[in-house]
Amino acid sequence: MSLTIKDIAKIADVSIATVSRVINNKAEGISEETRQRVLQIVKEHNYTPNRIARSMITKNTRTIGLIIPDIRNPFFTELVRGVEDVANRFQYTVFLCNGDKEVHKTIEYLNLMKENSADGVLLTVSDQIMGKPFQQAVEQLDMPVVLIDRGHQSLKFSGVYIDNVKAGYKAVNYLISLSHTEIGCIAGPKEIKNSHDRLQGYLEALKTAGIPVNPEYIVHSNFEMEEGYQAAKQLLTRHQVTAIFALNDLIAFGVYQAAEELGLRIPDDLSVVGFDDLEYNRLLSPKLTTIRQPIYEIGETAAEILLKQIQGRRRARVETYMEIELVVRGSTARFQK
Amino acid sequence: MSLTIKDIAKIADVSIATVSRVINNKAEGISEETRQRVLQIVKEHNYTPNRIARSMITKNTRTIGLIIPDIRNPFFTELVRGVEDVANRFQYTVFLCNGDKEVHKTIEYLNLMKENSADGVLLTVSDQIMGKPFQQAVEQLDMPVVLIDRGHQSLKFSGVYIDNVKAGYKAVNYLISLSHTEIGCIAGPKEIKNSHDRLQGYLEALKTAGIPVNPEYIVHSNFEMEEGYQAAKQLLTRHQVTAIFALNDLIAFGVYQAAEELGLRIPDDLSVVGFDDLEYNRLLSPKLTTIRQPIYEIGETAAEILLKQIQGRRRARVETYMEIELVVRGSTARFQK
DNA sequence: TTGTACGCGTTATCAA
């Protein structure tokens, strides 16, 4: 068993109160002499206070939870780093939880946050999970919460997002500017708002340009590579699209595979626009034209908002929208009939 | 503030001991009637016991720590999933910590594990970090520890590994069987044992085949894509190698980029073998020949060993070596002079 | 079957 404050007190021949004062740097009311002596003994015996016991009193744990839906998506791992860096700067540690897109796992972690008395929670969950049981769990959390990437009107929390409609519009509008009219779209799950919004941007861009919408050009997937590949194969064999807007880069990766299998050259036969700008982009040839999200900064911003809220320095609900940009690379070309 | 056991006791008009018995499923000594009534009230008020207070008594937190060096490397995220799945099956939750290859961050997390009284820790750290301060922190942990992927003779813990020497030998021997003799190698950092061992396999394979070793064919990197790319470019411009053994897939990804830039076709002009078999492999064309590690299973196995140790069912130190295999794909071809 | 009371390791309050 580890040493306790009691042991240290005994060894130093002072009261536990004195030891407590020393290790908590209480400035006043302690002689330099005893302070040094206690400090010495603490170091010697390598005593570290038990955070659990401490937090029973102080009611804070200097810990924040970060719940993500899919640790295998590089988007989220980059997000994690932004959050961690800010948290550490504030001397907080991050309890990282991978919900793995499963409802029960996510709720489990949410409860854990409460039971472990995290000081606050950063939430990035798919909308599929946003059912009654989940919402209930969130409400019972009774601590500051900041949403990331995926907002939910039903939850009255602060959040950090991008304007997905605008981003979708921008992507598709670019394809239109290259004279494409037969533009397919491979979306994420129907229930996910991000997917819905980006799709909305796609529709608006077509509408503005006076290009009729063909519902068969729109296919759904689960935002992962494999299903993106399947969806692309289906779309490309059934319809003569000359361009595809993939609602995230993983899907775009799948499109590349499908195109290769079907003997379609990118960008000569098919233009592709992605979304996120993941690092693995570099593996593609040609490299992917995509909407760049400032992922790391999104994480940073969300963590800052949460920590301010925890420290009681902000109470109002704020919704921050980060800027995105279209990065043009080799996967898009002017349509030649 | 959340409800406490006291509140529930008051509402149900019983003692806290009774409530405690109910929520802990103490079979004996409680009437079905009161049990139901208490259960009802617990559900109604959505009471969850405070884990922190509980663990002060029980001395266990049903939490294990998992420390990884780089959350951006898909190898580790896959590992995480294996660990999580086993832990959850055992009703344990995983405290995931990303050391980000930094000493102070890693040590910080290690201390956190102790202070938060995790029941055990799974450790995957780079050897660079394995200095005095780190070792000290590990020793003071005073809880079960299982090492993953990277062993350290200096630490007397159980661990789950693969035979990196053998794996390296296998990879290079395959290249030799394809008549290659000018085989380059892009390693990880010199101080990392995994890298050292795989390199050792490379050397042994050459030696066995009677092929002289050219030290200039061996270049080091940091196991990441960018440096892999840089190293490959350097190697390929200076020397006429016909094949490259990349000590992990991220490096191999970099080799592909370098080859493309230099106008070398894979596998016609250059054969490439990687290590890990990451999913992003699918983005490459041709697909990568590589050593497959059972990453998910490594995570599972390590978690099982740790949990058994925690539950006191195993005390002996065990070193488990998992099987690897060479997966032949399109990036390797017979050398034609 | 149920309740009382103590202890877990710490911080905070008040008195000395």
Added chain:
DNA sequence: TTGATAACGCGTACAA
């Protein structure tokens, strides 16, 4: 400047 002690929320030995 220092110390004794209550309190945090819970589990459990022991008593009723």
